[in-house]
Amino acid sequence: MGRGIIKRLLGSLRETAEKLPDIRKCSNALKYSIRDAIICAFAVFYFQYPSLLNFQQDMERKRKRSNMEALFGVENIPCSDQMTNIVDGIESGQLGAVFDQVHQIAAEQGIIDQYRVLDGGVLIPLDGTWTFACEKIHCKHCLSITSKKGKTVYYHSMLGAAIVKPGSHTVLPLEPEFIRNEDGSEKQDCERNAAKRWLERKGAGLEGLKPTFLGDDLYACHSICEKIVGMGMSFIFTCKEESHPWIAEQVKYAEMEGHKRREWNGRNHIEYRYEWVKGIENRAEGEKIAVNYLSLQIWNEEKQEKTYSNSWITDKAISVENVSLLAECARTRWKIENEYNNVLKCRGYNLEHNFGHGQEHAADIYCLLNVLCLLFHSLQELADEAYRVARGSFGRRDAFFWGLRYEICRYLHEDWNLFFLTVAGLDPDG
Numbered sequence: 001m002g003r004g005i006i007k008r009l010l011g012s013l014r015e016t017a018e019k020l021p022d023i024r025k026c027s028n029a030l031k032y033s034i035r036d037a038i039i040c041a042f043a044v045f046y047f048q049y050p051s052l053l054n055f056q057q058d059m060e061r062k063r064k065r066s067n068m069e070a071l072f073g074v075e076n077i078p079c080s081d082q083m084t085n086i087v088d089g090i091e092s093g094q095l096g097a098v099f100d101q102v103h104q105i106a107a108e109q110g111i112i113d114q115y116r117v118l119d120g121g122v123l124i125p126l127d128g129t130w131t132f133a134c135e136k137i138h139c140k141h142c143l144s145i146t147s148k149k150g151k152t153v154y155y156h157s158m159l160g161a162a163i164v165k166p167g168s169h170t171v172l173p174l175e176p177e178f179i180r181n182e183d184g185s186e187k188q189d190c191e192r193n194a195a196k197r198w199l200e201r202k203g204a205g206l207e208g209l210k211p212t213f214l215g216d217d218l219y220a221c222h223s224i225c226e227k228i229v230g231m232g233m234s235f236i237f238t239c240k241e242e243s244h245p246w247i248a249e250q251v252k253y254a255e256m257e258g259h260k261r262r263e264w265n266g267r268n269h270i271e272y273r274y275e276w277v278k279g280i281e282n283r284a285e286g287e288k289i290a291v292n293y294l295s296l297q298i299w300n301e302e303k304q305e306k307t308y309s310n311s312w313i314t315d316k317a318i319s320v321e322n323v324s325l326l327a328e329c330a331r332t333r334w335k336i337e338n339e340y341n342n343v344l345k346c347r348g349y350n351l352e353h354n355f356g357h358g359q360e361h362a363a364d365i366y367c368l369l370n371v372l373c374l375l376f377h378s379l380q381e382l383a384d385e386a387y388r389v390a391r392g393s394f395g396r397r398d399a400f401f402w403g404l405r406y407e408i409c410r411y412l413h414e415d416w417n418l419f420f421l422t423v424a425g426l427d428p429d430g
């Protein structure tokens with residue numbers, strides 16, 4: 001395991017890109033293939049460097065060869081405007097298959113099995129987040145919000161999904177679903193609709209993962225719970241009293257089961273207090289589904305202080321034996337905010353930067369490729385020895401990206417493995 005996983009991952013991207021239909025009209029830009037445009041855009045995100053293509057064009061002029069050719073197999077490097085024009089014509093869903101292929105490679109490498117933590121299945125938190133916002137630049141798929149003062153902000157948003165596990169910072173992103181206005185739609189699209197679309201589109205392919213979906217209070221509605229259970233899958237969703245008064249009312253009068261667990265954290269005794277009840281009705285518009293309700297309070301005994309409190313609904317049966325694991329899994333929901341949204345936006349991936357908006361799909365395609373880069377980097381961190389050594393020689397992720405950029409812009413590299421060892425400061429021949 002380990003050597004050369006990047007080549008297989010890139011092969012999936014190339015294969016998916018080559019299958020995309022080319023509907024462009026005859027023009028000079030046809031000298032750049034859709035495949036080259038997509039791989040070049042991906043490379044910009046892989047190195048988090050918008051000027052990458054200029055450096056590689058320079059290298060090609062001087063040395064008759066560039067890293068885009070040697071490492072990425074690109075024949076012609078477009079400039080960034082040409083690239084945006086080309087990817088603008090590609091619908092994000094057409095490119096999404098690459099995520100499935102990459103997850104297949106991860107499964108073959110045994111990585112997915114490492115993430116099976118609950119009843120032989122994986123945890124998949126879902127969460128919506130803005131990916132772009134601006135008062136001036138916009139396209140016909142932009143969502144918008146107008147303030148009381150009449151100021152309109154245009155934005156793009158996506159439903160993110162990733163495989164996570166307790167105790168691991170490394171998340172494995174799945175294909176996101178874009179929350180966007182379509183031609184002729186009267187109402188703006190929203191996160192719940194995107195979640196339902198995503199489940200319909202991706203659900204069948206996720207069966208082998210035996211997923212349990214995690215989500216915030218927004219997901220604890222009847223329609224999403226029913227959809228997931230109807231697909232033979234599971235959920236644990238945050239359920240707050242104030243937004244689900246009907247559930248809260250039933251819980252108030254129910255006879256709760258309970259369990260307590262104590263642990264010593266090195267300084268204090270911590271007590272975990274679990275309470276649950278089964279068969280609570282979650283209903284909407286005359287429809288209802290039975291769910292189980294679970295709450296957790298964490299107390300610091302010495303300080304007599306409550307340090308955590310939360311409640312969830314789930315279709316999973318709850319017992320003394322599994323309640324601690326269920327609550328631990330439920331609490332990993334925050335990883336979609338911290339290890340996904342926050343990493344994509346603030347810790348290396350510049351998700352909200354405008355790399356080019358286009359008129360149709362460019363903004364979403366760029367976003368999709370950026371998320372794909374996070375997936376590639378996660379898998380390389382887990383299964384690519386040379387990458388891991390390179391990554392380990394830098395502390396922060398942005399410092400690591402600086403290291404990658406320095407090497408890719410200044411020197412021609414013929415081999416990924418040697419490239420990463422050079423980034424790590426090791427003599428590949430030594």
Ligand SMILES: [Zn+2]
Nearest residue numbers: 138139141142
């Ligand atoms: Zn837009």
